[in-house]
Amino acid sequence: MPVDSAFVNIDGPWEHRYISANGARFHVAELGEGPLVLLLHGFPQFWYAWRHQMVALAAAGYRAAALDLRGYGGSDKPPRGYDTYMASLDAASVIRTLGEKEAVIVGQGLGGWIAWSMPSLRPDVTRAIASLSMPHPRVMRHATFTDHKQRRALQWIAGLQKPFAPEREMTESHDYVGRLLTSWSSPSSTFPTDDDIARYGDAMMIPFVAHSAAEHYRWLGRSQVRPDGPLFMRRIRHAIRVPVLQLQGADDGCVLLDPTYGSGAFVPGDYRHVKIDGAGHFLGEEAPEQVNAALVSWLDSLG
Numbered sequence: 001m002p003v004d005s006a007f008v009n010i011d012g013p014w015e016h017r018y019i020s021a022n023g024a025r026f027h028v029a030e031l032g033e034g035p036l037v038l039l040l041h042g043f044p045q046f047w048y049a050w051r052h053q054m055v056a057l058a059a060a061g062y063r064a065a066a067l068d069l070r071g072y073g074g075s076d077k078p079p080r081g082y083d084t085y086m087a088s089l090d091a092a093s094v095i096r097t098l099g100e101k102e103a104v105i106v107g108q109g110l111g112g113w114i115a116w117s118m119p120s121l122r123p124d125v126t127r128a129i130a131s132l133s134m135p136h137p138r139v140m141r142h143a144t145f146t147d148h149k150q151r152r153a154l155q156w157i158a159g160l161q162k163p164f165a166p167e168r169e170m171t172e173s174h175d176y177v178g179r180l181l182t183s184w185s186s187p188s189s190t191f192p193t194d195d196d197i198a199r200y201g202d203a204m205m206i207p208f209v210a211h212s213a214a215e216h217y218r219w220l221g222r223s224q225v226r227p228d229g230p231l232f233m234r235r236i237r238h239a240i241r242v243p244v245l246q247l248q249g250a251d252d253g254c255v256l257l258d259p260t261y262g263s264g265a266f267v268p269g270d271y272r273h274v275k276i277d278g279a280g281h282f283l284g285e286e287a288p289e290q291v292n293a294a295l296v297s298w299l300d301s302l303g
Helices: 047-059 084-097 110-121 137-146 148-153 155-160 165-172 175-184 194-204 209-225 228-235 288-301
Strands: 015-021 024-031 036-040 063-067 103-108 126-132 244-249 271-276
Touching: 015 084, 024 047, 024 084, 036 047, 036 084, 036 110, 047 063, 047 288, 063 084, 084 110, 084 209, 084 228, 103 110, 110 126, 110 137, 110 228, 126 288, 137 148, 137 228, 148 155, 155 209, 165 175, 165 209, 175 194, 194 209, 209 228, 244 288, 271 288
Parallel strands: 036 063, 036 103, 103 126, 126 244, 244 271
Antiparallel strands: 015 024, 024 063
């Protein structure tokens, strides 16, 4: 049964805003005052994945803005525009629409992939980046070719390349979302609860979200055999000149721990890789206290 997009306007200390940026309308949950921290969620979630971090960042003197990515939650779901180039332009346009010249960009999973791309594609708005559960895209690509365990862990992306079937599975029940949330989390984590599965499962049933979410990964797959994929990898091969924080769960069932090392080769300056034990892919919800402490400490060090 379809779910209305207003479902994402979940009550809390934050404020919900709908803003126009890059030719589309985006939903943003916002809390706090101070330097802007733009939060980009991953799959199969929406802005709500950052609820713990928003409260901690606001208390530490930052303006936390959690964005529903194009195609997710309360943001627009156009028929096309799900490549990383467009995602980085979306993020840059949202930053400017929020009245800021630049921001620290924090992403998880797919959002982490976008965050890693920002210093190369949109350096004009990127003050620093933090990536949760995602190494540099070139490191991730290398791991999919050289590490059979990592390649097996990403077979779900191959499943998303099929037309229609993934969307149908995601919208018929909570089983698809629940399976990913559970298998990618740490066995020692209390996430996901039944309520978590219901909330994220319902969000995937918002009209067109399942298709749009799949389209992000269809671009990642199809671009490998088209000119735009290799061009993207060449665009992001250069040194990253902003501070970088990388957080990785030791028990991540989607992006395995060992293949995430090596991203520092792209960051000649301030780079930190932090392993979080007892946590999997959904770090912000599985280990909120550790993530909050690491983020705030790192942000405070930026000056």
